[in-house]
Amino acid sequence: MEQVFALPAKWWFEAVSVWLTVAVVIYFLVSIPGIYFVMKYRFKPGEREIGDHEKHGHWGLEALFVIVPTIIVLVLATYSFVIFKKQRNAPPDAMTIKVTSFMWGWQTEYLDEKGNPVKVVVTSFNPNSYEVPEDQKIVVPAGKPVKALLTSLDVIHSFYVMPARITEDMVPGRITHLWFQINKPGEYWIFCREFCGTGHSHMxxxxKVVPPEQFALWLKGETNLAKKEVEIKEEVVR
Ligand SMILES: [Cu+2]
Incomplete structure (x- = not known):
């Protein structure tokens, strides 16, 4: 069995293929007979010039054209809602981080069970580079669900976890959330996905997804993944 690389991306890809298949099948079911009838009943002098308006159609066919699309819509809606619930609600064993956005960067707090921050990472704005310094990366354990609480200090930003195919607005004065799980260690992009000013393209x-043991060490500060202390206040007051 193919290993699931990321959640909720798995369901996102599944839903796209289901919707795309239904859409393409319906497209051909409608367009091919459509072309045929356009040819067959095209205007010819002397033939049905005033049309056949007095004739009623076919009750059976009309009922079929109502019932079949209704069933398709209901099936797609139910299927999509089941996926939406899985995508929206973090598993109960998820670890929690809180990400606060600002023009143009992020502050990530790692919270304990009581909601107190045990570690803070600040990603600051650098208009001259597309590199992220090692100590400014958001580190999470591989194979563990992560719930992110999101907010903003200034304007509306959006937290887009690209490998997980999930994004959510970060709104000042409000806490929104999303969750994700990456099963393969490595480095992945996170983007701001809401145009938020001139520095947006560098937000x-x-x-950084690491094995859980390595993450535990990093969180306790016993590794050189992020040695440098970051002055948070200075960074967020922009
Ligand atoms: Cu932004």
Whole structure:
């Protein structure tokens, strides 16, 4: 069995293929007979010039044209809602981070069970580079669900975890959320996905996914993944 690389991306890809298949099949079911009838009943002098308006259609066919699309819509809606619920609600064992956005960067707090921050990472704005310094990457454990609480200090931003195919607005004065799980260690992009000013194109960071043991060490500060202390206050007051 193919290993699931990321959630909720798995369901996102599944839903896209289901919707695309239904859409393409319906497209051909409608367009091919459509072309045929356009040819067959095209205007010819002397033939049905005033049309056949007095004739009623076919009750059976009309009922079929109502019932079949209704069933398709209901099936797609139910299927999509099941996926939406999985995509929206973090599993109960998810670890929690809180990400606060600002023009143009991120502050990530790692919270304990009581909601107190145990570690803080700040990704600051750098208009001259597309590199993210090692100590500014958001580190998470591989194979573990992560719930992110999101907010903003200034304007509306959006937290887009690209490998997980999930994004959510970060709104000042409000806490929104999303969750994701990346099963393969590596580095992935996170982008701001809401145009938020002149620095928007440089509002990104790297998600560094490491094995859980390595993450536990990093969180306790016993590794050189992020040695440098970052002055948070200075960074966020822009
Ligand atoms: Cu932004």
């Amino acid at each position: 990104f960071t790297k998600l």
